[in-house]
Amino acid sequence: MITLSIPKDSGFGLANLPYGVYSVGGAAPRVGTRVGDTVVDLALVLAAEDPGAEALFATDSLATFMSTGPAKWAQVRETLQRVLAGEVPKEALHPVASVRMHLPCEFADYVDFYASEHHASNLGRLFRPDNPDPLMPNWKHLPVGYHGRSSTIVESGVDIVRPSGQRKGPGDEEPTFGPSTRLDIEAEMGFIVGVGNEMGSRISVDDASTHLFGAVIFNDWSARDIQAWEYVPLGPNLGKSFASSVSPWVVPMAALADAKVSTPTQDPTPLPYLHMDDPWTLDVDLEVEWNGQVVSRPPFRTMYWSPAQMLAHTTVNGARTRTGDIFASGTISGPDKEQRGAFIELTWGGKEPIQVGGEERTFLQDGDTITIRATAPGANGERISFGEVTATILPTPPLRP
Amino acid sequence: MITLSIPKDSGFGLANLPYGVYSVGGAAPRVGTRVGDTVVDLALVLAAEDPGAEALFATDSLATFMSTGPAKWAQVRETLQRVLAGEVPKEALHPVASVRMHLPCEFADYVDFYASEHHASNLGRLFRPDNPDPLMPNWKHLPVGYHGRSSTIVESGVDIVRPSGQRKGPGDEEPTFGPSTRLDIEAEMGFIVGVGNEMGSRISVDDASTHLFGAVIFNDWSARDIQAWEYVPLGPNLGKSFASSVSPWVVPMAALADAKVSTPTQDPTPLPYLHMDDPWTLDVDLEVEWNGQVVSRPPFRTMYWSPAQMLAHTTVNGARTRTGDIFASGTISGPDKEQRGAFIELTWGGKEPIQVGGEERTFLQDGDTITIRATAPGANGERISFGEVTATILPTPPLRP
Structure with a gap:
């Protein structure tokens, strides 16, 4: 002993x-x-x-x-x-x-949200420059989200093969096929459901804590060129479905009691099923490291929608959840440039490169390694670590079979 | 014996x-x-x-x-x-x-496509009346699809509880919450993957037959009011995630050899990864029965994209599939009005009611029963039945908890 x-x-x-x-x-x-x-x-x-x-x-x-x-x-x-x-x-x-x-478990259903106002506004400006309001009319009324692919959520350390797919640039007559040239990250938090709900029931915002088991760091790899061409009108599919990476240690919600902080003010007031008497979110600090250099520090506390609201929204139509369901927050971006959790925002669509290892960089190159870490305040003055999620980009191989 | x-x-x-x-x-x-x-x-x-x-x-x-x-x-x-x-x-x-x-198995990942040109054109005209072309620019280049919720796919005979959610009509100042008032069906075929592929590999169109195990009838229940408010920009979520129904008998692909017919002409020519030397689809005839009355006969052979192209597209970015993956075709609508597989099309957004049991009807009422049947040509002159998928709509109960 x-x-x-x-x-x-x-x-x-x-x-x-x-x-x-x-x-x-x-x-x-x-x-x-x-x-x-x-x-x-x-x-x-x-x-x-x-x-x-x-x-x-x-x-x-x-x-x-x-x-x-x-x-x-x-x-x-x-x-x-x-x-x-x-x-x-x-x-x-x-x-x-x-x-x-x-992997901590076989994941059941996976939903990815879009809960950062700064991220959604930045992407609105980049993808829909002609719209006067970068946010869609529904954005402040409900946590917008979509279902993603569970089978390609992989553990930290698994290499990510650059995906191929269709893309069509603004000057292209026809779409072309090939390896993505705008491969990106999305620094997110993921939340794992411990106890689900039956079909026809719902999980209220106040009850979310009894269903949520814990949290992980989540990197939702995104091929922006594939995504931009495919996503209207039914949302992202192959631009996202090739891989997501999760950190291996699931921090229990109980360890995060001292990390609870208020969400930003939600205006307009959400509908009653999204109302929280105590609108808590988590004070988690992330850092994104690109080839060993920290390039961004996204703050989870700036997220507009809370994890409890995401879960309540997912089930308000009577959909069931299961043990092992995972939902991710969407890219975490703070108000400042160096708090943006995706390179499409950090480099403004590739038009404002950043310095990485002495080179000007925009999107991911083969051989690049991305590591995301996160910490939060814990009990007794301790800091809570989520560990890290890391992966290296491999070149597209000749397609098999 | x-x-x-x-x-x-x-x-x-x-x-x-x-x-x-x-x-x-x-x-x-x-x-x-x-x-x-x-x-x-x-x-x-x-x-x-x-x-x-x-x-x-x-x-x-x-x-x-x-x-x-x-x-x-x-x-x-x-x-x-x-x-x-x-x-x-x-x-x-x-x-x-x-x-x-x-249920024939626990479903792994579920992808819903949008493969009928008539359906996509009708919905384009209804949802985006100001667009000159009802089809999006990507539609004829790739089988548009999105991930849906596996946990709420239920077997034939399970009642469907009317979902609640947010909706915002054209004249509403703010969104409201309540039971869907535009509950609809989508008559589709579903295809079940028997043998998946590893991450980083793909399934070619010509290889799809060695991976596809069989086919079922699929009813993708849709709350059009919830869907219309939520779906921009990341696609349908709660308007679909409350339930889908499948027929219980999985017809093996081997039984459908005599049902193979050519797809409609695909113009422009798809990119090579979607090219089929022998562009087969299935000659399946569906019929939709609303409270005992046949209201539509959707023909699967009119679908623009084939099942093999859907599977090839799903994996072309290296995404893996698993035993028990299911993908559905999207609503099957033929060129004629009485071939439309969703009531939003059949009643033109509710503006052209149809006669059901002597009443004028648009969307589903509580107590309505929908039964979808399908058959195809088989060997030796036999007809192949897919059986049926049936369900009755229950009123929204007071929400639990």
Whole structure:
């Protein structure tokens, strides 16, 4: 038995305790938490405390645990905070550098929102320059969102192959086919549903906390040239569906209690089903690193619509949600240029390049590595880390088959 | 042992042999086929022929069988055609009226296309009356589609609760919230992927047949008032996500060999990745019944884009597909008014009511029942039936919680 060392300011103290799926060598993946630079196996460390720990955590997905609901989530978190402050069995511990992280679960339905006023305004100006109002008439009345592709959400570290597709530039007579020349990122937060709702019921904004299990960093890779040509009138499809990347550690909503802040003022007042007595969102600071250089610091607290409003909107028509549903916020962009979470905004459609590694850059080149990190205030003055989501762009290979 | 009686012209002869998941009483669901008015249990009827039959068919989903691939699909079909022509064990048979049918599998990703030129043109005229061309510039270059919600695809017979949501009429100052007043159907065909592709690979049009397992009838319920307010710029969301209904019997693509016909001429010539040497689609005739009265007969053969082109387009950016992916064609509308597969077209936005049961009707009222049936030509002069997908509209209940 040994006592865990928790480096001060690691972001992974006892106020955090995120959940993730890890494996060591060729062993089967299992559920763990992270404390400092150590991954702790939950089935092993909780075996003496909870006879159900093996069934919940000796498995390759968070789904079983997430489906147990908020009372069990709270009990496990409380037990972990007590157990990990004492001596723990050595065989439950692995250096974080020695493990491979996997997707936290198989994702069910995935919805991507568009909840940043600054992002939506910037894109409105870029995609529809002739419109006097960059925001569409519906934007301040409902959290606009669309369904995305679950099968291509991949874990941090998986390389992203540059997608091919149709695009048609303003001067082109006909569309052409080829690798995207405007490959972009979208720095977002993702929220995972632990307990869903039945068809015909809804989740109210005030009830969202009992359904939301936790949050991750989400990079919604976007091929702007493919997107611009395809998206009218039914929305983005192949410009987005080739890949999204998620960070492996799911920070439980309970760890984010001290990160709650008010949303920006919502004017006009939303319809009652979107009304929050206590309009909370999360004070999460992101940073986007392009080939090792921080190029943007998007602030989640500036998002117009809150996670609870996104979930309430998704279900207000009676749609059901399931354990493992994920919804993402849409690009997080603050009011300042260096807070923009997509390169199309940061470089104003490619017309205002930025300096990366001493070169002028606009969109992604093959070999580029993007890493997004995020932190939030936690209990006892601790900082909560979401870890990171990272990926490198690979060139388009000759298409198979 | 008894010999199956196969009523002539039943649509479920030995040229069809669809696959579905059934249960009897409180027993666990299992995989069966349908011959005439008899459901045949596949694990039992194939036990003596195939030692793997129990693992493939004594289960509540077609997924395991679908994932085995086209060689196994062909072998099982051939065996069934031989075995079912002889004497079969009585315990493998159930009258179709005595079973409950379930979803054929848990659906993975769901994409809805927009592949009928007549439908897209009609909706263009209705939603964007000021545009000189009802089709968007991209429409004839790519099969426009968007991702929908997998969790709300339900089996035939499940009632559909009228959804609530935001809508804003042309004369409204502000959006209002309430039950949809323009609830509609979309008569479509759905195609289920048996064997998917890896990320970074694609499925070519010519290879689609080795991935497509079978086809169903698909009703994409649509709340036109919610859709009209929300859909710009990211496409339909809550106007569609509350429910879609599928027919329970999956007709294998092998049963549809005699239903192959040419697509309409595609002009301009599609880009090479959408080019088909043999541009086949399916000669499926649908009929839409509103409270027992046939109001429309949409012809699938008039669809501009083919199922193979839809699948090739979905994967051309390297997106993976999985066993249980489903994509639907979009509303099937022929050139004639009585061939339109959605009421918004059939009643021209509600301005030209039709007679249903002696009343003037536009959109769906509570208590209405919609049944869609479909048939296609099969081998040996047999007609292939897809069965039916039916559902009744329930009033919006007081919202829970």
